Amino acid sequence: MTLRAFASIRTLASIRTLTSIRTLALISLAALALPLGAQKAATKSTTYKTPWGDPDLQGTWTSDDTWGVPMERPAQYGDRLYLTEDELAARAKQVAASKQRIENPSDANHSPAKAQLDAIERGEGGKGGTRGVDAAPVPGQFGEYARRASKQTSQIIEPANGRMPPLTEEAKERQSAANAARRKTPETWTDWSIYDRCITRGVAGSIIPVIYGNGLEIVQTPGYVAIRYEMVHDTRIIPTDGRAHAPSSLRSYMGDPVGHWEGNTLVVETTNFNGKMGIGPNGGGVPGSLDMKLTERFTRASDNTINYEMTVDDPKTWTSQWKIAFPITHEPGYEIYEYACHEGNMAMRNMITGTLAEQAKAADK
Amino acid sequence: MKKTLAFAILGAGLLLTSGPVWAHHAFAAEFDVNKPLILKGTVTKMEWINPHAWIHIDVKDAATGQTTEWMIEAGAPNGLLRRGFTKASLPAGTNIVVEGWQAKDGSNRANGSNITLPDGKKLFVGSSGTGAPFEQK
Numbered sequence: 001m002t003l004r005a006f007a008s009i010r011t012l013a014s015i016r017t018l019t020s021i022r023t024l025a026l027i028s029l030a031a032l033a034l035p036l037g038a039q040k041a042a043t044k045s046t047t048y049k050t051p052w053g054d055p056d057l058q059g060t061w062t063s064d065d066t067w068g069v070p071m072e073r074p075a076q077y078g079d080r081l082y083l084t085e086d087e088l089a090a091r092a093k094q095v096a097a098s099k100q101r102i103e104n105p106s107d108a109n110h111s112p113a114k115a116q117l118d119a120i121e122r123g124e125g126g127k128g129g130t131r132g133v134d135a136a137p138v139p140g141q142f143g144e145y146a147r148r149a150s151k152q153t154s155q156i157i158e159p160a161n162g163r164m165p166p167l168t169e170e171a172k173e174r175q176s177a178a179n180a181a182r183r184k185t186p187e188t189w190t191d192w193s194i195y196d197r198c199i200t201r202g203v204a205g206s207i208i209p210v211i212y213g214n215g216l217e218i219v220q221t222p223g224y225v226a227i228r229y230e231m232v233h234d235t236r237i238i239p240t241d242g243r244a245h246a247p248s249s250l251r252s253y254m255g256d257p258v259g260h261w262e263g264n265t266l267v268v269e270t271t272n273f274n275g276k277m278g279i280g281p282n283g284g285g286v287p288g289s290l291d292m293k294l295t296e297r298f299t300r301a302s303d304n305t306i307n308y309e310m311t312v313d314d315p316k317t318w319t320s321q322w323k324i325a326f327p328i329t330h331e332p333g334y335e336i337y338e339y340a341c342h343e344g345n346m347a348m349r350n351m352i353t354g355t356l357a358e359q360a361k362a363a364d365k
Numbered sequence: 366m367k368k369t370l371a372f373a374i375l376g377a378g379l380l381l382t383s384g385p386v387w388a389h390h391a392f393a394a395e396f397d398v399n400k401p402l403i404l405k406g407t408v409t410k411m412e413w414i415n416p417h418a419w420i421h422i423d424v425k426d427a428a429t430g431q432t433t434e435w436m437i438e439a440g441a442p443n444g445l446l447r448r449g450f451t452k453a454s455l456p457a458g459t460n461i462v463v464e465g466w467q468a469k470d471g472s473n474r475a476n477g478s479n480i481t482l483p484d485g486k487k488l489f490v491g492s493s494g495t496g497a498p499f500e501q502k
Contacts, residue, residue, distance in 0.1 A: 344414030
């Protein structure tokens with residue numbers, strides 16, 4: 001299959017998406033419940049294979065269930081990756097409360113942040129305040145939410161303490177230089193992150209969960225796996241023949257991915273990054289260097305779960321390799337929507353005019 | 366126990382180890398927290414665009430009879446859609462009351478928090494993670 005054919009799949013998917021948005025407008029949210037069979041190639045057997053015999057990862061998946069689990073482990077958990085039964089039960093209560101409120105918006109929860117603070121005041125907030133694994137449930141009318149309580153204390157599973165390894169000296173210098181150059185208020189488009197400029201969130205940023213836009217779609221064909229991310233509409237086309245990477249002179253935000261199968265696991269090795277994207281929500285954090293290599297593993301665990309793992313290898317930025325891992329799930333009724341972004345990115349311009357107005361006011365004084 | 370988020374903590378509230386303090390549509394860079402307003406108007410159209418949807422309303426000045434157009438910034442449509450806020454939720458012609466804050470440059474733009482519909486039902490359309498006043502106490 002050619003790359004052009006992939007472009008057609010993507011266009012088709014966009015048309016399907018637009019039609020779906022119209023359809024959705026006519027159906028109330030409560031009525032949406034696609035049967036599990038709608039998920040492509042979900043079979044009763046415990047092995048999932050495409051018609052040509054490759055492991056089957058196809059379908060729509062989301063990292064919503066890991067929303068609220070911090071990337072780095074809070075110190076009180078030490079080397080413990082998993083919650084105890086009691087801790088898990090407590091989190092499950094909060095997750096259920098949050099899910100219930102988000103799915104049933106009412107006058108009481110029309111201000112999600114205020115409702116969260118009220119819940120904390122009533123003592124329903126858990127120990128974590130407004131953020132993190134122990135945060136009070138956030139009801140809301142537009143954010144995503146975990147449907148199940150994650151067992152993890154952090155997204156980082158290696159090193160043992162669940163935190164990023166120390167930065168190299170070189171990375172620290174890069175960081176200070178970047179911070180020193182930063183303006184106090186935005187004046188021009190390069191004052192924003194690559195994400196805020198609607199360019200991309202990078203490989204890691206496209207799957208680490210944030211408040212919305214955590215969906216992705218996997219489409220397979222003999223010799224290729226394509227992953228389409230909702231936000232910011234990136235698609236990676238991954239050959240699965242273990243070929244050599246592109247020449248090192250070719251650099252990009254999403255890098256050059258090459259895959260191969262190891263049993264039922266898709267292993268994707270990505271290099272050729274352009275040094276502008278970090279490993280964090282929306283691609284934030286310290287940008288990886290040109291030498292960064294990301295190794296991802298996708299393993300279908302059930303009808304509606306894929307276990308995802310990413311190893312970060314960047315000796316110029318971190319003093320050792322580190323790994324994040326979490327499951328991505330298929331949810332009935334969850335589909336990918338178009339996320340055209342640049343065309344509607346008015347806030348950037350509006351913030352510049354805001355800055356100019358402030359400067360004019362200050363100059364007049 | 367009241368939790369007070371320092372006003373200086375703008376940005377997405379996510380675990381960014383580096384990034385401008387005012388990052389990601391930071392409220393204070395675009396809108397003026399000292400200019401809260403309440404607008405009563407009629408929806409003319411809603412732009413279902415990312416990264417933020419925009420609700421256009423016509424506001425009639427009772428005293429002068431003059432009509433001005435306002436744009437209200439709402440959250441991302443991908444998020445709104447999944448929570449049941451659809452294109453049918455705010456058809457053109459709906460009379461609404463908007464609570465929000467005016468743009469810093471004085472133009473007829475506002476960041477919306479609550480919208481009250483004619484039947485009294487409230488919809489929260491605000492953006493999360495921008496450091497807006499409704500996220501702080």
